[in-house]
Amino acid sequence: MGANTRDLIVVGQGAAGLAAALSAAEEVRRRSVRITLIDKASEEEAGGNTRWSPSYMRMAAPDRVEDRFVQSMLAATRHRGDESYFSRLAEDAPATIAWIASHGVEFIQPTYYLAKGPARIQPLGGGPTIVAALSHAAREAGVVFRYGCMAREVAIREGRIVGVVVTRDGSIETIGADAIVLACGGFQANADMMREHFGSGGATMRLISPGTRHNTGDGIRMALALGADRAGDWNGMHAEPIDARAQNSAPVVLVYPYGVVVDQTGRRFFDEGAGLVHETWEKFARDIQFKTPGSVAYAILDSRLLEIADYQRAIRSEVPPFRAGTLAELASLLGVDDKNLCDTIVTYNAACVGDPATFDATCCDGLAAAKTLTPPKSNWARAITVPPFLAYPLVGAVAYTFGGLATDTRARVLRDGAPIPGLYAAGEITGHFHYTAPNAVSVLRAFVFGRIAGQEAVAELSAG
Ligand SMILES: Cc1cc2nc3c(=O)[nH]c(=O)nc-3n(C[C@H](O)[C@H](O)[C@H](O)COP(=O)(O)OP(=O)(O)OC[C@H]3O[C@@H](n4cnc5c(N)ncnc54)[C@H](O)[C@@H]3O)c2cc1C
Numbered sequence: 215m216g217a218n219t220r221d222l223i224v225v226g227q228g229a230a231g232l233a234a235a236l237s238a239a240e241e242v243r244r245r246s247v248r249i250t251l252i253d254k255a256s257e258e259e260a261g262g263n264t265r266w267s268p269s270y271m272r273m274a275a276p277d278r279v280e281d282r283f284v285q286s287m288l289a290a291t292r293h294r295g296d297e298s299y300f301s302r303l304a305e306d307a308p309a310t311i312a313w314i315a316s317h318g319v320e321f322i323q324p325t326y327y328l329a330k331g332p333a334r335i336q337p338l339g340g341g342p343t344i345v346a347a348l349s350h351a352a353r354e355a356g357v358v359f360r361y362g363c364m365a366r367e368v369a370i371r372e373g374r375i376v377g378v379v380v381t382r383d384g385s386i387e388t389i390g391a392d393a394i395v396l397a398c399g400g401f402q403a404n405a406d407m408m409r410e411h412f413g414s415g416g417a418t419m420r421l422i423s424p425g426t427r428h429n430t431g432d433g434i435r436m437a438l439a440l441g442a443d444r445a446g447d448w449n450g451m452h453a454e455p456i457d458a459r460a461q462n463s464a465p466v467v468l469v470y471p472y473g474v475v476v477d478q479t480g481r482r483f484f485d486e487g488a489g490l491v492h493e494t495w496e497k498f499a500r501d502i503q504f505k506t507p508g509s510v511a512y513a514i515l516d517s518r519l520l521e522i523a524d525y526q527r528a529i530r531s532e533v534p535p536f537r538a539g540t541l542a543e544l545a546s547l548l549g550v551d552d553k554n555l556c557d558t559i560v561t562y563n564a565a566c567v568g569d570p571a572t573f574d575a576t577c578c579d580g581l582a583a584a585k586t587l588t589p590p591k592s593n594w595a596r597a598i599t600v601p602p603f604l605a606y607p608l609v610g611a612v613a614y615t616f617g618g619l620a621t622d623t624r625a626r627v628l629r630d631g632a633p634i635p636g637l638y639a640a641g642e643i644t645g646h647f648h649y650t651a652p653n654a655v656s657v658l659r660a661f662v663f664g665r666i667a668g669q670e671a672v673a674e675l676s677a678g
Contacts, residue, residue: 228263250389272333292648314337327528366432396433401430402421415503445620480557516600
């Protein structure tokens with residue numbers, strides 16, 4: 215590298231950071247840009263949420279998105295999302311998948327939980343495989359990795375980016391940088407920020423995977439300190455119901471539509487059959503955390519669960535359910551008021567007036583409870599009668615937050631609507647989701663805009 219070598223620092227080794235570092239390294243062949251990827255975690259733990267994610271991606275096939283992709287994205291955001299962002303995502307997704315595949319990652323069309331949901335693809339081996347493959351490729355392409363290196367501040371001189379201030383081995387140092395890609399996730403593991411945006415329940419929320427705990431909003435804070443614009447829904451997060459007892463990563467329990475859910479008092483509080491699980495899990499998890507006493511709920515089922523084909527696919531907890539011969543015994547195992555639980559089930563069973571032969575776990579089967587039932591049950595309303603009775607205690611666990619930095623279609627961080635020279639961001643750290651997470655899009659957009667960020671950063675450094 216010559217005297218005019220410029221430095222690009224990528225912060226974060228998840229999907230967005232790896233895509234940025236690798237695409238930048240591929241762009242710079244014959245140009246003088248040095249690329250360093252820093253991650254606050256150790257080498258064994260780096261990779262953030264991506265490392266723990268199955269990484270389903272919302273594509274009809276590896277070479278195309280579904281026809282109404284952009285409209286679906288905008289509908290998920292209740293039309294508060296940026297159409298140009300989602301259009302660029304749709305345009306670049308096939309080429310990005312082909313690029314990842316060119317680094318040895320195979321894509322498959324996976325089975326999902328029980329019901330199908332939108333079409334998706336998955337890297338064989340999920341997040342861990344993709345992190346390993348792209349890290350290897352980035353190293354081969356000359357990217358330098360530094361672990362245990364936590365970004366805390368962007369260093370600025372005379373209005374220009376000159377470095378990243380980091381903590382490493384307990385001391386603070388500045389790493390020189392001419393451009394930075396921030397790819398260090400949302401603020402889900404920052405109790406103060408969670409409290410500020412979601413209230414006290416936000417600070418105590420379970421984190422869905424071991425990788426989630428590293429995402430403490432540092433990059434968001436660093437960019438906001440430079441005057442970056444905020445974007446996305448600051449009261450939005452993606453959360454899912456998990457087994458309260460489980461210790462494994464993402465121990466989701468997604469069979470709740472096929473029974474009922476009660477709170478600690480033994481009463482139902484939502485329509486368990488309002489839609490397919492990926493349409494109800496986020497609100498459900500948030501309602502458990504923020505609206506139920508003790509922030510816990512119980513999915514109550516009977517032994518007919520065990521007759522549903524492949525029901526295990528919808529349970530990722532390593533702990534078996536509570537099991538009892540009577541509802542009263544089950545209530546006592548759970549510490550739930552037994553009279554209320556029995557009354558709830560009697561009322562629910564009486565409202566199950568449809569033909570149980572039409573029960574179909576793989577789609578919204580239209581088997582609704584009688585209209586008199588409050589709250590309603592819109593699908594899968596089959597009486598709970600066949601012992602043993604089963605129960606899972608559930609809590610809401612956060613995967614990532616939606617509030618973040620405003621970026622344009624070139625992954626440039628905006629300030630007063632204009633790009634901040636040398637500053638890029640991609641992935642969870644950017645604020646493009648509102649109201650509810652579009653299903654299977656978080657990893658895809660991290661790769662697509664990470665790759666764009668790397669290319670754009672090198673182009674800017676080569677020009678300036
Ligand atoms: C269990 C689970 C299942 C999921 N399933 C899916 C799915 O199927 N499909 C989908 O689209 N999405 C899914 N998601 C969400 C998706 O995985 C993430 O939103 C996405 O991978 C985020 O990528 P990222 O690069 O933005 O952040 P991450 O992958 O979280 O990477 C961020 C990195 O930044 C590092 N970091 C943080 N702060 C600093 C700092 N100050 N300095 C240096 N480094 C820092 C972290 O250590 C981490 O390595 C899932 C998430 C989880 C946890």
